[in-house]
Each structure stands twice: as C-alpha cells, then as structure tokens.
Amino acid sequence: MTDETGRAPRRRADARRNESALLDAAAAVFVASGVEAPVRDIAAKAGVGVGTVYRHFPTRADLVVAVYRHQVEACAVAGEEALERADSPFEALRRWIDVFVDFLVTKHGLAGALQSDDPQFQVLHAYFLDRLLPVGTRLLEAGVAAGEVRDDVTAIELMRGVGGLCIGPADDRYDVRHTVGVFLDGMRAPAR
Amino acid sequence: MTDETGRAPRRRADARRNESALLDAAAAVFVASGVEAPVRDIAAKAGVGVGTVYRHFPTRADLVVAVYRHQVEACAVAGEEALERADSPFEALRRWIDVFVDFLVTKHGLAGALQSDDPQFQVLHAYFLDRLLPVGTRLLEAGVAAGEVRDDVTAIELMRGVGGLCIGPADDRYDVRHTVGVFLDGMRAPAR
DNA sequence: TCGACAAGCGGAACTTAGTTCCGTATTGTT
DNA sequence: AACAATACGGAACTAAGTTCCGCTTGTCGA
Structure with missing residues (x-):
C-alpha cells in the first residue's frame, strides 16, 4: 500500500x-x-x-443518506447548541428531540426506513446512529449528571424509541409530539 | 331483503x-x-x-388477521383479567402491555406491518385497533380514576406508541421491554 | 487541434413478487 | 349418473429492483 x-x-x-x-x-x-x-x-x-x-x-440507503446528510449534520449540531443554550440539560434534551422529530415527520417514510430490517437500509441506520448517538449520549449524560434524567436509559433507546414513535401514517388521533413528550417524561429521574 | x-x-x-x-x-x-x-x-x-x-x-391483511385472531382475542381478554387481578390499575396496565409486547416481538414483521401506511395493511391496523383500543381505554381510565395515570394520554397513543417501540430488527443494544417500561413510566400521574 | 482511451452513460433484459382471469376439476344435488 | 354451482390452478400480466454491455463523451497528451 x-x-x-x-x-x-x-x-x-x-x-x-x-x-x-x-x-x-x-x-x-x-x-x-x-x-x-x-x-x-x-x-x-x-x-x-x-x-x-x-x-x-x-443502494437506496446511499442515496437517502446523501440527500439528508446536511440536515442530519444540522441536527447533530443542534444538540450541542441546545446543551449550551437551554436552561437545563433536560430542557436541552427536549429541544433536541423536538428538532429530531421535526426532521423525521417531515420526511415521508424516513422513520420507517430507519427502523426497517431490510438490509438495504442498514447503511442508513448505521449513518444515523454514528452521527446522532454521540449527541444523544452527551445530552443524556448531562441530564444524569444534573440529576434530571434517570441513569438507566441509553442513547440507543432514546433514538430508536423516538424513531419508532414517529413511524406510521398521519392520523389526527395520534399526536407524535405529545407521545414523544410522554416518552421523555418517562426518562426523567424520579423524585427522591 | x-x-x-x-x-x-x-x-x-x-x-x-x-x-x-x-x-x-x-x-x-x-x-x-x-x-x-x-x-x-x-x-x-x-x-x-x-x-x-x-x-x-x-388481501394479505385478511390472512394475517385470520392467523393471529385467536392471539389478539386472548390479548384483549388478558387486559380485562389484568384489571381484575392486579394490585393496582397501573400494575394491570403494565402487565397487559407486557402481554401485548410479547405478542408483537414474537411475530416477525408484525409490528412494522401494523404501523405501515401501505393500504394493504389498513384492515390489519383497523382490526387491532377495533379489538384492543377499548381494552386500552378501560385500563387507562381505571388508572386515571385511581390517580395513577396522567389524564392526557389516549389509548391510541398507548397502542401506537408501544407498537412503534416494538418495530425493528433485533439488536442487543436495544431492549424493547425496558424502553416500553420507560414509556409507561411517562404515563404515570406526576406526584402532587 | 486532434486522436485515443478511460470513464461514464442508457436502457434492454432478467429477476422477483403481486394480482387477475379463465379453462378445468371437484363437489353436492337430484 | 348427470348436471350445476363452486372452487381450483397456474399461466399471464404488471410493477419494481438490479445487472450488464455496447455506445457516447470527456479528458489529456502529442
């Protein structure tokens, strides 16, 4: 070589x-x-x-990644910014997830593709995880350090969980943001 | 006629x-x-x-429904039983969701099909909702009445949320049950 | 400017899967 | 046994993914 x-x-x-x-x-x-x-x-x-x-x-995943790369980068950056700017780590987490959800729900079928077990989409899954998992980890750790987030949740749970909640057809009986809010509430550290 | x-x-x-x-x-x-x-x-x-x-x-959905009808019925019944037998409404909810998750994770691709926006699966979606939504509603209402469950979550959020959390390939970094547990914790009524 | 050759292109052709349709076979009835 | 009515099988058509190869185009040295 x-x-x-x-x-x-x-x-x-x-x-x-x-x-x-x-x-x-x-x-x-x-x-x-x-x-x-x-x-x-x-x-x-x-x-x-x-x-x-x-x-x-x-593969289709290569094309999808190429199309959304900028926005995924922006989402990653938004995580760092949220941590700097928000009043508390939990608030930062909430804001960041809000950005992430916005991204997912405006891309028809993307959340489903992300979670798909079709090998064609593995690259997509991997890319999102590579890029966003570290951000999620940092936010979660900051929250745990501040005693605001329970210490038994992982960034994978966070990302895949939120991704899963974003899958599916629009339905006015199902408010994605509210449901994600419930999920995040479940991540709060229980009062001592 | x-x-x-x-x-x-x-x-x-x-x-x-x-x-x-x-x-x-x-x-x-x-x-x-x-x-x-x-x-x-x-x-x-x-x-x-x-x-x-x-x-x-x-349609494929008709076949899927026919194959799993018994188990869906059993799951619906399990909801009623949980309510009778569990120590508290929240505990009943937890048990029932456990049964539901068990059902979903052992049927490869079913959770994904349930959430799919492919019109082919609409009948499937409708059947699950028809059969399980009333059960979810009852459990939720009992929880709210007991002050254990927050009053702003709907049965659709519960079912679709849990369904979404069950979608995707197996991954030992992602524990479905734990994640669903977090989601349910988010549904607890906040301490007054 | 002008070849010559690598790089890149287009789309026909092949594969896999869903879905329809109709000639044929099976069943129940008289 | 004969006749309808019912149901069957699988060929045929459609849609989409994927590969492959003969042809075109861009690049670069002479």
Missing part, C-alpha cells in the same frame, strides 16, 4: 453533473412519494438512465 | 380444507419469513395455487 493519499481522483464533469441532478431529483421525489419511491422515477426526474443511479448510489 | 338469515351458506369441503391448510401454512411461513413473505411461498407450503390464496384471503 504505497502512495495512499486518500485523495479522490477527479471525476468527469458529466459524472458530477449527474450526481447533483440525481440529488435534486431524489429530494423532490422523496417529498412527493416518500423515500421508497421507485428508482426509475428518480432516474426519470433527473433525466438519466437507471444504470446511472446505481453507479452513483449503489 | 327477504329471508336474510345471516347464516353463511355451507361451503364445499375442499374449500374448507384449503382454507385451513392455508392458515397452517401461513402461520409457519410467517414464523420463518415474517408476515411479508411472498404469497407464492404460502401457496406452495399449503399445496394450493396462488389463486386459491386470493380467493380465501383477498
């Missing part, structure tokens, strides 16, 4: 054009039809062949 | 045989491959053609 610079070789201009067209098209199609929309639809919207989609994004 | 007795006309013997073979086959295939297993697999296991599957169970 000599000469391993890790620098990606410059790609052809059309390849870069197509990738960006695909990202735009996928974002639009995901909004309209959810993250499980047919690959052909995305290819058509981008004006490319299906082969091109697969060349740039081998 | 003359002569409306509501009694189903007796069906042919082969039809009854096939239906029961299908139920057995579906149960086995659901265990092995989950509730989204290909219709052809079920037909093959039952030794019938795919047309026969559709004739008896027009």
